[in-house]
Amino acid sequence: MRSFYRVLAAEVLKLKRTLALRLSVFSPLIVVILVFGMYAVRGQQIGGADPLTGFAQLVLTVWTIIMFPLFAALVAALIAAIEHQNETWKHLLAFPVDRSNVFVAKWLTGSGLLLLSSFFLCTGVCLAAEILRLMRPDWRTASLPIPMIFRGTILSCCAVGLLFSIQMWISLRWRSFLPGIFVAVIALVLMFIAIPRGAALFGSLFPWSLPAMAMSPHNVHRPLAAGWGLLGGVLVAVLACWNLSRREFS
């Protein structure tokens, strides 16, 4: 176990000054800023009876439908690229540790970045809502649905596990950046085309739509989406680590 912690500590150090780490902060903030801009300019028209709930709901929807799945795919590709681009597999896999430790540590650092981005999303939503409240005196009494924000973020974090594991497997397996990003884009297009309105059950099983399905308070299959994403993610991660630790990286 100690050797695993040592590998994990090394993986964390590798994230220093990387694009993946920067994106974990900026991606959620970009979504928050965009929606904040909309509400700051056109709040009167789109605010409705419960403007801050609407604001939080819109941020979470944009985040979970498009940004979070893309971000997860990008993080997976960027983490794998650290080794592929620098040709460091030979050094990494010659260490006196179980190879599976190396891959599990990579999964955990990637998952850490997903959690970090979710943390910044929640923080960003709350801060932006407070600024909106200050900007619009008529919204001072509007309440911010903090439990809804946190529940939605946590469930979408669980749900993203499956797609993240699939993306990690692809990115670590192939040296090129392209297969991972190609799969992510095709899957997102499929999600928009092939999942019609009302197909909540199918949507709650399709890996790339799981974060949105797990976040939506109106989805009756919400626990299924979150549970399947988490358990499926662990299962795929175990299979991928088993497969990758037996591969030759030449």
Added chain:
Amino acid sequence: MDDEFAIETRDLTRTFGTCKAVDGINLCVPHGAIYGFVGPNGAGKTTTIRLLLGLLRPDSGGIFLSGQPLNQNRRELMRGIGALVETPSLYPHLTGQENLDLTRRVLGLPRSRVTDALAFTGLTADADRLVRVYSLGMRQRLGLAQAWLGKPALMLLDEPANGLDPGGIRELRSQLRQLAHDQNATIFLSSHVLSEIDQVADWIGIINHGRLFFQGRIQDLQREQGPLRLVVDKSLDAAAALTANGWQVLQQSDDFISVQVASDADVGKVNRCLQEQEIQVYRLERKEETLEDLFLRHMTN
């Protein structure tokens, strides 16, 4: 397996498609030796090193490090190995110190080792610069520091002098000698630059087309006789007489012939054979061969 050898392989074979990159090689690298592993580009040197590190699996044959089979004790055995395979494995977005710290973390070593390794390779002043801005030579030295960090008993170095200037190469040589003699480390040094091996190694293995052509002490290789050059009065008769007696005549001109001999005793036998045929021998000389000559002769044979 005998644990007098730091590295021992038995009929080690590895194929890529239809190409036998390593073809049944039997390496024997004694403890504490600086073993030069030479061969032209594409001879199978890097594949051998990757096999020794467990990065590739052999198709057949065994690898034993200090007498222990690699496939059963990889994790334990890797603890005593430091490696530099082809280009150094470095992260350009981290500083030199951070790169070493990364290896230190995985190996569970004290922080002082990073400072020692930086000092050992002369990189202390550049420790806080990003590796992205390092020169090729600095990267190579950092790679060496990375391999040396755990003070391993066995170092596998693949072309470690790549990118080093003449001063750097000389420094590398003295560092390797220091490691071998002061710390009793075994150094397996692969290179295609013969002069580099000649000046530092005490053992040598010559590989080409995946096969090990020669293995032994450098003195043993040099002791292998080069061709004997004889200045004679009747070179045609001399060549015929020697060929008839089983000697291999390599070259013949009007006044001299050159003959392949295996030992000093053979020189006397050749002389006696010519005298019996009443051929005057004016001069007998054996060419001193450099490692390069020996290497090329082995390659040609």
